[in-house]
Amino acid sequence: MKLRIDDTSPIPIYGQIKNGIIQMIALGDFKENEKLPSVRDVAVALKVNPNTVSRAFTELSIEKIIYTKRGIGNFVKNGAEDLCKKKVYKRVLSNIDQELDILKKAGFDKKAIEKIINDMRSK
Amino acid sequence: MKLRIDDTSPIPIYGQIKNGIIQMIALGDFKENEKLPSVRDVAVALKVNPNTVSRAFTELSIEKIIYTKRGIGNFVKNGAEDLCKKKVYKRVLSNIDQELDILKKAGFDKKAIEKIINDMRSK
């Protein structure tokens, strides 16, 4: 299980779980119609309450990314991979854009920003 | 007052206010020993509780970025500009780094990432 929780993050745990699963589906770690790990298993793995995991799954279900069979498990929906790829890409770009804006406002010019990006890419 | 609150952000309001003021000091919008806008004025401007603003100021005070004169106001500390520049730079880089990591894990190669950055910079 790739998923990790960052206790210092302001993003609520159920949100981090949602994002993590969306990323994993985007990446093909969970294929369409594949069963996800159970609420309890995820809860144990992340040392988190089943309730919290259940909330993440419920919201993913509302967003039509997974579907739930009560008493059986949660499964990836058809078309979820593309949907998740779009979601991840959109969120990441929006976040990077926002951060670059801050650098721009703070007076870093294009060259400085370019250097920063290069430094990070080479790590 | 440049500061804006994002109601959809998971970052608590007092945290957004803290970050915003740190950015403004870094940018020179508030000079050292200059008086910041009052708790109430900020609260009204942001449509937020004075309490919430007070908390942000208290924490900035603990972090030695501003100092408080009760009954008078809050003021920027000596040396705050440099300190804030460092903080902003560090936070932004850490955030960008994290986002680029997600792109990398999602299978975007260096060229794709480079293109993304260029597209954003040119906007």
Next chain:
DNA sequence: TATACTGTGTTAGTTAAATAGAACACTAAT
């Protein structure tokens, strides 16, 4: 075929944190 068992998702009640509303407390000027 009835019953119990195991694995699954879900609900109820509690605690802690963020925010709001209202009132309090300090400072300076008149």
Next chain:
DNA sequence: ATTAGTGTTCTATTTAACTAACACAGTATA
């Protein structure tokens, strides 16, 4: 003393997360 401007505290509400118990589905077995 009174007033206007300031930061602060008290109390209540809402949301996230936890603990514990509940409810459903499939399977084994008596």
